[in-house]
Amino acid sequence: MDTLILSRIQFGANISFHILFPTITIALGWVLLFFKLRFNATGEDRWMEAYRFWVKVFALSFAMGVVSGITMSFQFGTNWPGFMETVGNIAGPLLAYEVLTAFFLEAVFLGIMLFGASRVPGWLHTLATFLVAFGTTMSAFWIIVLNSWMHTPQGFEMIDGVAHATDWWAIIFNPSMPYRFAHMLLASFLTVSFLIAGVSAFRWIIGGRTAGVRVALKSAVYGAALLIPLQIYMGDMHGLNTLEHQPQKIAAMEANWETGPNVPLLLFAIPDDAARENRFEIAIPNLASLILTHHADGVVPGLNDFVGEDGEVLHPRVAAVFWSFRVMVGTGVAMLLLSWATAALLLRRGVEGLPRPVLYGLVGMTFSGWLATLAGWYTTEIGRQPWLVQGVLSTRDAVADVPAAMVASTLIAYLVVYALLLGAYILVIFYLARRAARGEKLDPRPEPRAVPIPAE
Amino acid sequence: MDMFSDPALWLPFVFAGLMGLSILIYVVLDGFDLGVGLLFPFANEGEKDRMIGSIGPFWDANETWLVLAVGLLLVAFPAAHGAILTALYLPVAVMLIGLILRGVAFEFRAKAPPEWKRLWNRAFFAGSLMTSMSQGFMLGMYVMGLTWTLPHVAFALLTAAFLTVGYSFIGATWVIHKSDGLLQLKAIDWAKGGVWGLVLGIGAVSAATPYVSVRIFDKWFSWPEALYLAPLPLLSAALVVGLWVALRRMPFDRDRRSWLPFAMATGLWATAFGGMAYSFYPYVVPEKLTIYEAASAPESLFIILVGTVVVLPTILGYSILAFTIFRGKARELRYD
Numbered sequence: 001m002d003t004l005i006l007s008r009i010q011f012g013a014n015i016s017f018h019i020l021f022p023t024i025t026i027a028l029g030w031v032l033l034f035f036k037l038r039f040n041a042t043g044e045d046r047w048m049e050a051y052r053f054w055v056k057v058f059a060l061s062f063a064m065g066v067v068s069g070i071t072m073s074f075q076f077g078t079n080w081p082g083f084m085e086t087v088g089n090i091a092g093p094l095l096a097y098e099v100l101t102a103f104f105l106e107a108v109f110l111g112i113m114l115f116g117a118s119r120v121p122g123w124l125h126t127l128a129t130f131l132v133a134f135g136t137t138m139s140a141f142w143i144i145v146l147n148s149w150m151h152t153p154q155g156f157e158m159i160d161g162v163a164h165a166t167d168w169w170a171i172i173f174n175p176s177m178p179y180r181f182a183h184m185l186l187a188s189f190l191t192v193s194f195l196i197a198g199v200s201a202f203r204w205i206i207g208g209r210t211a212g213v214r215v216a217l218k219s220a221v222y223g224a225a226l227l228i229p230l231q232i233y234m235g236d237m238h239g240l241n242t243l244e245h246q247p248q249k250i251a252a253m254e255a256n257w258e259t260g261p262n263v264p265l266l267l268f269a270i271p272d273d274a275a276r277e278n279r280f281e282i283a284i285p286n287l288a289s290l291i292l293t294h295h296a297d298g299v300v301p302g303l304n305d306f307v308g309e310d311g312e313v314l315h316p317r318v319a320a321v322f323w324s325f326r327v328m329v330g331t332g333v334a335m336l337l338l339s340w341a342t343a344a345l346l347l348r349r350g351v352e353g354l355p356r357p358v359l360y361g362l363v364g365m366t367f368s369g370w371l372a373t374l375a376g377w378y379t380t381e382i383g384r385q386p387w388l389v390q391g392v393l394s395t396r397d398a399v400a401d402v403p404a405a406m407v408a409s410t411l412i413a414y415l416v417v418y419a420l421l422l423g424a425y426i427l428v429i430f431y432l433a434r435r436a437a438r439g440e441k442l443d444p445r446p447e448p449r450a451v452p453i454p455a456e
Numbered sequence: 457m458d459m460f461s462d463p464a465l466w467l468p469f470v471f472a473g474l475m476g477l478s479i480l481i482y483v484v485l486d487g488f489d490l491g492v493g494l495l496f497p498f499a500n501e502g503e504k505d506r507m508i509g510s511i512g513p514f515w516d517a518n519e520t521w522l523v524l525a526v527g528l529l530l531v532a533f534p535a536a537h538g539a540i541l542t543a544l545y546l547p548v549a550v551m552l553i554g555l556i557l558r559g560v561a562f563e564f565r566a567k568a569p570p571e572w573k574r575l576w577n578r579a580f581f582a583g584s585l586m587t588s589m590s591q592g593f594m595l596g597m598y599v600m601g602l603t604w605t606l607p608h609v610a611f612a613l614l615t616a617a618f619l620t621v622g623y624s625f626i627g628a629t630w631v632i633h634k635s636d637g638l639l640q641l642k643a644i645d646w647a648k649g650g651v652w653g654l655v656l657g658i659g660a661v662s663a664a665t666p667y668v669s670v671r672i673f674d675k676w677f678s679w680p681e682a683l684y685l686a687p688l689p690l691l692s693a694a695l696v697v698g699l700w701v702a703l704r705r706m707p708f709d710r711d712r713r714s715w716l717p718f719a720m721a722t723g724l725w726a727t728a729f730g731g732m733a734y735s736f737y738p739y740v741v742p743e744k745l746t747i748y749e750a751a752s753a754p755e756s757l758f759i760i761l762v763g764t765v766v767v768l769p770t771i772l773g774y775s776i777l778a779f780t781i782f783r784g785k786a787r788e789l790r791y792d
């Protein structure tokens with residue numbers, strides 16, 4: 001394998017690992033604020049119980065997000081120097097604003113939020129919680145601005161092969177930004193809803209039936225049920241926007257080779273890039289045309305339009321985009337079914353009335369948000385190839401001239417570390433859940449000395 | 457002066473200054489976090505918890521200065537950023553993995569099953585060690601002009617060791633300030649043992665730099681510059697002596713001035729850092745690329761400068777707030 005492909009795998013692995021944790025912290029920050037405000041308003045201890053458990057998950061996720069984010073900032077220099085050299089005038093200020101307006105805010109107030117409750121007045125602690133949530137959302141905003149600009153660049157001119165900003169408003173509010181930002185925020189809230197629902201269901205099953213578990217489970221399921229239709233609607237809008245700006249990506253998502261009307265929606269297919277056709281298609285007639293243009297005979301772009309005169313392929317590899325898109329949408333549909341069924345049961349019979357299979361279903365879907373989020377990002381990012389900045393800079397031109405063996409060695413090292421940490425993270429979340437269910441007071445002290453365990 | 461009328465002249469200078477400032481703040485602040493990690497094997501279980509307690513609320517914000525520093529390098533001097541980071545590809549990777557281990561070990565040691573705690577303590581130490589060593593190594597390579605020859609690597613290994621001892625020293629001075637009783641006495645001993653690392657490290661870099669380049673030699677040893685610069689080495693020497701004397705007498709009566717060694721250590725870093733900045737200016741890639749050649753377009757730099765001027769004081773403000781809220785002797789960390 002050459003340096004380019006190894007660097008791409010390495011970047012993909014690093015960003016995939018990183019995004020898992022912001023996806024949790026962006027929404028969990030607001031959920032914690034919600035718990036805190038409910039407690040302030042009602043004085044009921046169950047809200048504080050929920051807060052105390054989930055703040056630990058937040059702290060752990062935040063640390064994972066921070067350290068993997070630092071890796072991200074160095075990657076540009078170590079692996080993609082061409083990126084900053086070409087579009088640094090635009091990417092630079094956006095990243096700088098992220099550090100200045102978001103990272104410091106959340107990093108400083110995190111300390112107060114986690115450890116300051118007994119040292120500062122209640123309102124300041126609530127404010128710190130708010131500022132941390134606000135900071136993570138700001139991080140997401142700036143990085144999504146940059147990422148969206150890479151998909152739909154505007155507001156700049158090229159001088160001697162280097163992009164120069166001409167209109168910052170146009171750069172920040174580039175055409176795909178609002179859709180991508182909204183879709184990402186919703187993805188984050190859904191990920192957290194299913195995480196909370198799954199872990200709470202787990203605690204319920206193993207006997208930790210406290211008021212805090214009940215209220216967390218209910219909030220999470222109702223939240224998911226409300227947000228998932230919005231997400232599907234946003235996803236549709238996002239797709240229409242992509243059709244306008246990156247038709248080759250839509251063509252790959254639908255594995256549609258020839259431009260034309262009455263395009264079917266493929267439920268299953270094995271796209272073959274070499275032969276430029278699909279095998280084993282199972283399709284619903286006209287549906288792709290209907291979804292994308294709202295007419296059964298609407299014209300959908302095909303991949304064959306994106307091949308240069310000399311045979312150079314200017315569209316992404318089809319199978320990866322096609323399948324990751326289906327994984328995302330499939331997960332979304334599963335989320336819809338499960339959250340609505342559970343919400344309906346909750347409304348009629350309460351948490352006690354939830355049948356076992358539903359509880360197990362929730363546990364099984366604990367990390368479904370991660371799956372959909374990663375699949376969505378793979379669709380987005382692989383769908384942009386061979387471009388790094390659509391139409392401006394190709395991935396090939398940005399890669400660093402370091403020996404392949406060196407990239408391979410760091411790639412292996414990262415993969416090992418990430419696999420271990422991911423395993424440890426998931427184990428620790430369920431360990432905390434089991435301890436809480438056993439009724440042990442979740443002692444946040446670093447040293448779990450012989451804590452007196454109250455009888456069950 | 458017409459220097460100020462042309463932003464292409466003063467903006468790179470201002471940004472080099474900002475970048476230098478955030479690196480300095482980083483090495484002092486995360487320096488003490490890393491130092492605490494390096495001292496971990498010397499402490500017993502209870503002491504470990506208190507040491508963690510002394511840095512728990514701060515380390516994340518401290519580390520953010522590194523993100524700002526590399527961010528400024530990346531946004532203000534994109535060409536240099538690529539050149540430096542590709543030349544230092546492997547040590548950067550080692551540092552990143554070190555930072556990852558260090559950062560997550562914090563959380564895991566408190567939350568994982570007790571059987572795993574020893575493992576995470578080790579990861580905390582190993583991560584701090586990897587980070588300090590690789591940073592010291594990169595410093596050495598940078599001073600030597602970023603070329604991988606045997607003598608340069610040997611020199612870089614030396615600076616790696618010195619910086620590591622230097623970090624454990626500043627970590628020890630932080631523990632002196634944040635602890636009392638037996639732990640404080642122990643920390644005073646650690647600091648006494650570590651001060652030489654700093655002295656040798658600063659000495660090695662100061663001695664080596666002038667020999668790497670005639671330009672730097674002339675900057676230091678020509679008349680009358682040598683005279684203007686004399687306060688820098690003299691101040692450093694005075695601080696070293698002051699530290700030595702203070703450490704021998706500590707702890708002072710009723711724990712007064714327990715912050716003194718940390719403050720003096722910070723001063724020492726700052727003078728050493730100032731000297732280095734003076735040597736390398738105007739180069740950002742030593743002897744190859746000046747800050748003026750490497751700088752981004754003035755419009756983009758200006759946009760960032762406006763933000764920085766507004767936001768940096770705010771950041772300093774709430775950082776001071778955090779340090780005030782968590783002032784005093786470290787307690788065990790509790791979420792409530």
Ligand code: HDD
Nearest residue numbers: 180183184187232235236239242329332372373376377380
């Ligand atoms: C919980 C997560 C989640 C769920 C349930 C969905 N998505 Fe999604 N999707 C994302 C999480 C996500 C994401 C990770 O957040 C992406 C990647 C980039 C982005 O902005 O959102 C994304 C990208 C993305 C794109 C790529 C746009 C582009 O970059 O050009 C499209 C077309 C859709 N989504 C459409 C949908 C549809 C029709 C869904 C219906 C079920 C759906 N998404 C569910």
Ligand code: HEM
Nearest residue numbers: 008011012015016019080143146147377378381382385395
């Ligand atoms: C601002 C945010 C982002 C930037 C600046 C960015 C930039 C890049 C860069 C430089 C590459 C390398 C080119 C390549 O590998 O093909 C890339 C590819 C990739 N990115 Fe992103 N990315 C961002 C967000 C994300 C996110 C959040 C994910 C989610 C997991 C992601 C997933 C990927 C993947 C999987 C690839 C590999 C694509 C391939 O191999 O074809 N990216 N992106």
Ligand code: HEM
Nearest residue numbers: 022025062065066069070072073103107136139140143520
């Ligand atoms: C190439 C792309 C990226 C880079 C260089 C990057 C860089 C970073 C860095 C350095 C941090 C640590 C900040 C600190 O010290 O506190 C961080 C954290 C964070 N990042 Fe990223 N990031 C990237 C992609 C993304 C994406 C795509 C998202 C979300 C949509 C995101 C959202 C966040 C959030 C919310 C945090 C806050 C800390 C946390 O929750 O863990 N980042 N990122």
